[in-house]
Amino acid sequence: xxxxxxxxxxxxxxxxxxxxxxxxxxTEIVASNFRGRLSHAELERQMGELQRGFQAAMxxxxxxxxxxxxxxxxxxxxxxxxxRARQGFSANETAVSVYALKEALLxxxxxxxxxxxxxxxxxxxxxxxxxxxxxxTFDSYVRVRxxxxxxxxxxxxELSTPVVKLWDGVVAVPLVGTLDSARAQVVMERLLxxxxxxxxxxxxxxxxxVPAVDTQxxxxxxxxxxxxxxxxxxxxxxxxxxxxxxxxVALGIEFGDIATKATLADALRHVIKLNSAQPKAR
Amino acid sequence: MSDRITVASDQDVVxxxxxxxxxxxxxxxxxxxxxxxVTAASELARNTLVYGGGGTVELISVDNGRRKGIRIVFADxxxxxxxxxxxxxDGYTTGGGLGLGLSGARRLVDEFDIDTKVGEGTSITVTxxxx
Numbered sequence: 001x002x003x004x005x006x007x008x009x010x011x012x013x014x015x016x017x018x019x020x021x022x023x024x025x026x027t028e029i030v031a032s033n034f035r036g037r038l039s040h041a042e043l044e045r046q047m048g049e050l051q052r053g054f055q056a057a058m059x060x061x062x063x064x065x066x067x068x069x070x071x072x073x074x075x076x077x078x079x080x081x082x083x084r085a086r087q088g089f090s091a092n093e094t095a096v097s098v099y100a101l102k103e104a105l106l107x108x109x110x111x112x113x114x115x116x117x118x119x120x121x122x123x124x125x126x127x128x129x130x131x132x133x134x135x136x137t138f139d140s141y142v143r144v145r146x147x148x149x150x151x152x153x154x155x156x157x158e159l160s161t162p163v164v165k166l167w168d169g170v171v172a173v174p175l176v177g178t179l180d181s182a183r184a185q186v187v188m189e190r191l192l193x194x195x196x197x198x199x200x201x202x203x204x205x206x207x208x209x210v211p212a213v214d215t216q217x218x219x220x221x222x223x224x225x226x227x228x229x230x231x232x233x234x235x236x237x238x239x240x241x242x243x244x245x246x247x248x249v250a251l252g253i254e255f256g257d258i259a260t261k262a263t264l265a266d267a268l269r270h271v272i273k274l275n276s277a278q279p280k281a282r
Numbered sequence: 283m284s285d286r287i288t289v290a291s292d293q294d295v296v297x298x299x300x301x302x303x304x305x306x307x308x309x310x311x312x313x314x315x316x317x318x319x320v321t322a323a324s325e326l327a328r329n330t331l332v333y334g335g336g337g338t339v340e341l342i343s344v345d346n347g348r349r350k351g352i353r354i355v356f357a358d359x360x361x362x363x364x365x366x367x368x369x370x371x372d373g374y375t376t377g378g379g380l381g382l383g384l385s386g387a388r389r390l391v392d393e394f395d396i397d398t399k400v401g402e403g404t405s406i407t408v409t410x411x412x413x
Contacts, residue, residue, distance in 0.1 A: 178296050212299055212317065214324040215380045243317035250318060251325075251386030252372050 002063035007125045012058035014126075015051060018108050023048045025104035033096050037089075046097070050076055054101070054133075065132045077133060081140035085148065094141045098134040102127050161187050163194040170202045170271050171195065172264065176209030184220035188227060195233045202275070203228055204267045208239030218253045225258055234274075236260070238267035285341040289330050298327040298339050302354065305341055309352050311412055319352065319410045322390035325383040326356045326406055332377055334358025334404055344409065351392070351411035359403035366398065 003011065015022065026047045031040060053073040060069025077098070084094040105126060109119055161183065166172045171194050173187055191203055205221060207213060225235040238261040240248070248255075261267040285305075287298055302323040306316040323339070330337040337358030344353045363369045370388065375381035388394040393409040 178299075180292050180296075211303070212320045212324050214321045214328075215382045215386065216324075216328060219380050243314040246314050247317050247321045247390065250389045251321065252382045252389070253380065253386070 003058075003125050003129055004063070005061050007122055008058045008061050008063060010122055011126050011129075012055055014105070014108065015055040015058060019051060019055070022104050022108060023051050025107050026051065026100055029100040029103050030097050033093060033100070034089075038087075046080065050080065050098070050101075053077075065129070065136055073133070074136065077137045078140040081137050082144050085141050085144035091138055091141050091145075095134045095138045098130060098137050101130050101133075105130075157183060157186055161190055163190045165194075165198060165200070166204065166268055167272065169198075169200045169275065170204065170268065171198060171200045172204040172206060172267075174206045174209060174264075177211075179210055179217045179220055181216075181220070184224070187220075188224045191224060192227060192231060195228060195231055201233055202236070202271045203233050204236045204238055204264065204271065206239045206264045206267070207237065207244070208241070208264070210239075213244050213248060215251060215253060218248070218251075218255075222255070222258075234259075236267045236270060238262070238264045284343070287339045287341075288336070289327055289339055290336045291331070295324060295327045295331060299324050301341060302352070305343070305352055306410075309343065309350055309412060311352070311410065315410060315413070318390040319354075319408075322387040322408060322410075323354055325387040325390075326354075326408065329383055329406075330356045330358045330404075334360030337403075346411075349411045349413075351409055353407060353409045355405065355407045357403065357405040362400040362402055362404055363396075363398040364400050366396065 023044065027040065027044045030047065031038075031043055034043070050073075053076040057067075057070040057073040060067075062069035062073075064070070065074065080097060081094055084097070106123065109123060161173065161175070163171055163173050171191070173191050175187065177183075179187070191205075194200070195203060205224065207217075207221070210217060221237060225237070228235045236259045237255065240260050240262055259267075259270060261270060285301060287294060287301065289295065289298065299320055303316060303320050306319050311319065327339055330339065335358065337356065337360070340355040340357070342353040342355070344351045368374055370385050371381075372385050373381040387408065391408040391410050393407075395407040396404070397406075398404040
């Protein structure tokens with residue numbers, strides 16, 4: 001249900017004629033919802049901006065939110081959702097910032113003392129417009145949150161798979177958390193690249209931080225070891241705690257001739273011994 | 283106490299693992315038994331997802347009068363297992379894994395029951411008792 005041009009112009013007049021009063025009431029309602037988590041001045045500035053956005057849209061004769069004249073208002077609303085989402089406000093609190101306009105409008109219309117059938121009809125029409133604006137805010141909020149989550153998932157992937165140089169010619173990958181296919185892929189790529197970059201002959205894969213070593217984890221680790229061997233590097237698996245060792249035996253996983261150690265320190269000692277036993281090739 | 287989780291994605295397998303671990307700690311299973319049960323649950327939940335096309339996992343606290351334990355039921359409505367003996371053979375796989383998930387999980391728990399019908403689905407019940 002779009003606003004007729006008459007309704008839009010009356011809405012514009014209302015917004016214009018009571019701009020200060022409206023912004024003040026609007027800010028008060030929103031502030032009571034936020035309980036001081038945003039400063040009053042900040043809210044007043046935001047609501048003032050939105051109020052001017054609505055006014056500009058109505059001046060331009062926007063019948064609906066997807067009209068051309070509402071372009072600026074849509075921009076303001078999605079800016080608002082982005083800020084709210086990044087500051088950690090809930091979707092509800094974000095939408096309320098817009099819905100509160102209805103209550104503020106009602107307060108103004110009530111106060112004017114000339115409420116009649118037209119006023120009522122107008123108010124319903126304005127409300128419908130504000131509702132659409134709030135829903136739009138809600139949508140943008142969800143979109144921003146989804147972006148945030150996927151960004152964080154990506155960062156987590158990066159964070160959780162560092163390849164570190166432990167010693168001359170020895171690199172280590174401390175695996176932490178769940179090793180699913182996506183992470184296993186990242187680990188393998190990183191490890192192989194680091195082996196080339198540092199021309200290290202040894203790599204230690206530490207699984208101390210992996211809570212459950214099931215066949216999928218084992219398979220990913222085995223594949224990584226085979227790939228490293230193809231490049232001429234030897235892999236040692238460390239961090240096999242007693243409970244993990246027993247589970248691996250019960251499952252029937254075989255690590256074949258791959259060296260495994262209980263701790264990272266044991267693995268490093270093992271590698272250094274191997275290294276000193278061989279005459280230096282240079 | 284009983285908990286039911288729908289398994290429809292990799293994240294759900296992680297959730298199953300976390301819930302089983304919490305339940306195993308609460309049931310005072312030893313660290314080795316906790317790890318074994320969590321690993322078995324991880325294998326079976328993944329089977330439910332990969333081969334059963336998703337399903338449900340139900341966690342039940344059991345008590346036979348002498349000992350306490352945890353029972354987990356993995357149910358799917360997938361294609362079922364045609365040759366159960368073959369599926370329980372070490373190293374046999376149709377999905378490119380190590381072929382140790384089902385057979386290994388059986389060795390990790392105290393009781394292992396499998397109920398499968400081709401075209402109707404599979405239900406696996408495992409129990410681990412406190413020692």
